[in-house]
Amino acid sequence: MAQLSLRGIKKRFKNTDVLHGIDLEIGDREFVVFVGPSGCGKSTLLRLIAGLDPISDGDFFLNGQKMNDVPPSRRGIAMVFQSYALYPHMDVYENMAFGARLMGLDKPEVEKRIAEAARMLRLEPLLQRKPRELSGGQRQRVAIGRALVRKPAVFLLDEPLSNLDAALRSDVRLEIARLHHDIGGTMIYVTHDQVEAMTLADKIVVMNAGRIEQVGSPRELYETPANTFVATFIGSPRMTLVDVKREGDRLVIDNGGGVAIAAPQDAKVKLGLRSDAVRLTRGQAGEGFAATVVYTEYLGDNAYVYVRLADQTLLSARTGPNDLYAPDEAVIVTVDPSAVHFFSAEDGRRLAP
Numbered sequence: 001m002a003q004l005s006l007r008g009i010k011k012r013f014k015n016t017d018v019l020h021g022i023d024l025e026i027g028d029r030e031f032v033v034f035v036g037p038s039g040c041g042k043s044t045l046l047r048l049i050a051g052l053d054p055i056s057d058g059d060f061f062l063n064g065q066k067m068n069d070v071p072p073s074r075r076g077i078a079m080v081f082q083s084y085a086l087y088p089h090m091d092v093y094e095n096m097a098f099g100a101r102l103m104g105l106d107k108p109e110v111e112k113r114i115a116e117a118a119r120m121l122r123l124e125p126l127l128q129r130k131p132r133e134l135s136g137g138q139r140q141r142v143a144i145g146r147a148l149v150r151k152p153a154v155f156l157l158d159e160p161l162s163n164l165d166a167a168l169r170s171d172v173r174l175e176i177a178r179l180h181h182d183i184g185g186t187m188i189y190v191t192h193d194q195v196e197a198m199t200l201a202d203k204i205v206v207m208n209a210g211r212i213e214q215v216g217s218p219r220e221l222y223e224t225p226a227n228t229f230v231a232t233f234i235g236s237p238r239m240t241l242v243d244v245k246r247e248g249d250r251l252v253i254d255n256g257g258g259v260a261i262a263a264p265q266d267a268k269v270k271l272g273l274r275s276d277a278v279r280l281t282r283g284q285a286g287e288g289f290a291a292t293v294v295y296t297e298y299l300g301d302n303a304y305v306y307v308r309l310a311d312q313t314l315l316s317a318r319t320g321p322n323d324l325y326a327p328d329e330a331v332i333v334t335v336d337p338s339a340v341h342f343f344s345a346e347d348g349r350r351l352a353p
């Protein structure tokens with residue numbers, strides 16, 4: 001059982017404030033992903049939870065017990081690093097046994113736990129190998145195995161897939177999802193890759209510049225992003241934001257073109273369009289935004305067509321695999337009114353339609 005509570009967590013290194021007051025509740029057995037751009041403070045927050053760095057201000061509770069001053073080894077938390085941090089002179093077995101022995105477990109218990117971890121992570125044939133004799137994916141599995149044998153209540157994983165190639169990354173990603181299902185522990189996972197976040201998380205924490213922008217399920221973040229930062233960070237291709245002005249019941253853009261949809265009565269709005277909210281028609285005539293095709297990305301079962309609007313905004317539209325467009329083709333863009341998002345042009349917050 002592991003339930004975490006972060007209350008007003010701040011972190012300062014010398015005179016730089018890195019975390020500005022993080023409030024977050026993490027439930028037992030949850031798979032939580034911290035996501036955000038490079039330097040936003042994800043790893044720092046993870047290190048505070050692990051106890052590797054002191055908290056400057058605020059409190060961290062684990063199952064109701066304050067942890068601020070509890071040393072890392074007594075928190076019941078294990079961390080897996082992006083660099084694996086395996087001991088090069090020890091074989092796989094010894095790498096996994098090392099931490100378990102430090103916990104004071106007897107030999108039969110250590111052996112039992114290693115056998116279990118090796119089976120779960122399919123490391124049995126590799127137990128006598130040194131890290132240099134393993135592939136990147138295998139090393140990463142050993143690093144996870146080493147955390148596993150400690151049977152922690154909380155697993156922290158810091159960009160565990162970033163040193164792996166694309167194919168291996170999706171294999172190990174599945175492996176981690178399965179592991180979470182099998183062991184049922186609480187996992188906190190750091191990545192800057194929103195696809196990893198979307199596919200693994202029960203709950204995503206979107207961070208930006210030392211603050212939390214939004215917390216929610218992948219679906220909540222995708223469907224109701226709280227602001228333009230989250231809207232453009234979550235989802236691929238990125239949501240496009242279009243600066244529009246109201247003209248009667250139409251929303252128009254600079255240099256021409258407009259769509260007739262009801263917008264919130266806020267002074268200035270930005271229109272948020274994901275590629276599946278956009279429809280293209282060939283030619284220059286018709287009601288909608290006039291646009292020019294820039295290029296088409298063919299992906300087999302569908303395609304993304306990137307077009308430039310009259311005000312120079314680049315917009316992506318999802319089309320069928322047989323609906324391809326040539327560069328410089330003229331098109332008219334219409335939008336599905338039920339699939340558009342509105343944001344305040346002043347502060348970027350979501351506006352109810």
Ligand SMILES: Nc1ncnc2c1ncn2[C@@H]1O[C@H](COP(=O)(O)OP(=O)(O)OP(=O)(O)O)[C@@H](O)[C@H]1O
Pocket residue numbers: 013016018036037038039040041042043044045191192
């Ligand atoms: N020991 C340190 N001393 C001073 N500044 C630090 C220290 N560790 C991190 N920082 C700064 O804190 C900020 C957040 O770093 P952090 O590593 O937490 O970001 P991140 O979101 O994990 O980024 P990335 O995705 O690039 O790993 C950065 O600006 C970084 O330079």
